Amino acid sequence: MIDPDVAAWILDFLLRQTLDDSLVHRLILSLPIPAPSPSSPLHRTLILRRLSSDLSRRSLSPRTLHSLELLSSLPRPSSAAALRAAYAAVAADLTVKPLRPSSRGGDDDGGGGGGGEGGGEGEFYDAVNRIWNCRVADLEAAAEGAEGAEAAAGLVSPELRATRREMEEAVVDATVRAGLVVRYTEERAFQAVRVYLEEAWKELGPSFLELAAEALIGMAKGKGLEMENPNSSKPSPEEGSRLLELVNHSGTVNKRGKEIIEENTHEWDDLFGSPLPANPVEEPHVSYPQKGKDSLLVKDNNQFILRKRRKKWSSLEEETLRKSVERHGVGNWKFIKQCHPSIFKDRTEVDLKDKWRNLVRH
DNA sequence: TTAGGGCTAAGA
DNA sequence: TCTTAGCCCTAA
Structure with missing residues (x-):
């Protein structure tokens, strides 16, 4: 298992190489980085x-x-x-x-x-x-x-x-x-x-790995640990690919990673905490809860239904909603959601409407 | 897509 | 037990 810090150095180095996007996606999923x-x-x-x-x-x-x-x-x-x-x-x-x-x-x-x-x-x-x-x-x-x-x-x-x-x-x-x-x-x-x-x-400037490599070379030549000359020769893309191969064979690809690769989804966005669709129209609708940590099973009339887990509105969400209504008026819930896709990523248009109803009620 | 009624978990 | 906030359902 690769140490998370080392994984971050490797990723930081490889992201700067001219590697294919699909390889980068696989890397992000393979390496144990938080x-x-x-x-x-x-x-x-x-x-x-x-x-x-x-x-x-x-x-x-x-x-x-x-x-x-x-x-x-x-x-x-x-x-x-x-x-x-x-x-x-x-x-x-x-x-x-x-x-x-x-x-x-x-x-x-x-x-x-x-x-x-x-x-x-x-x-x-x-x-x-x-x-x-x-x-x-x-x-x-x-x-x-x-x-x-x-x-x-x-x-x-x-x-x-x-x-x-x-x-x-x-x-x-x-x-x-x-x-x-x-x-x-x-x-x-x-x-x-x-x-x-x-x-x-x-x-x-150069990645940490490159600086470390330079320092090691310096040591080998008996020059001590000097980390200067940031523009020294960079490892070639081929070297990056070989390193990637090494990572892929280390057996760290987790189950979720494999699933995501198979589904060919946008793994990048997971790392930024706020997935943003390439085109807002394609944004996934979150009104129907799916099995997972954000849903819970509720018994209703002798049958179990999947219900979205209750999530308290943050002050940022609340403030954004207030300002948006001020600017765009009441009732434009879909538009307001599109304006702030990352802030309202866990809310549906109906959620916005319901929250506004609560806000004006009290 | 939105409005409004209703249900329910959470907390006082 | 009551109130509130978050969520769901349905009609238009």
């Missing part, structure tokens, strides 16, 4: 790796935005200017995406819901609401208030505020909308993320 705390170096490496993965798959999604938000909330946010630029570019790209000719779909769009003319605009309005009137508005509010001000200020820039105004204008003006499509290209967003990642990886 969920990294936001202050641990591994946390930053994991988020950067997830972002790199989005870039290499050329797939920018709300998950990408979430990664950038997480990075800005870390104790010492790296490459602040590039991070702000990447956030603004990705937010704009995700909003404008439905307006691009390639996304509007032909007659075989198969997506249902809307379709036809105006479908792209509909999705655009929805994205403006979700990203700019909700997500970015929250950041701006937080940047001005005391709560999370530092993290939010790391993302809020004059450029972001200007783009938000532009998006609002585009909702009512077709000419502005057309301008957005020309200006906010997908390539522009990719480029901004690429620039940020280059800077961030550079700032991160």
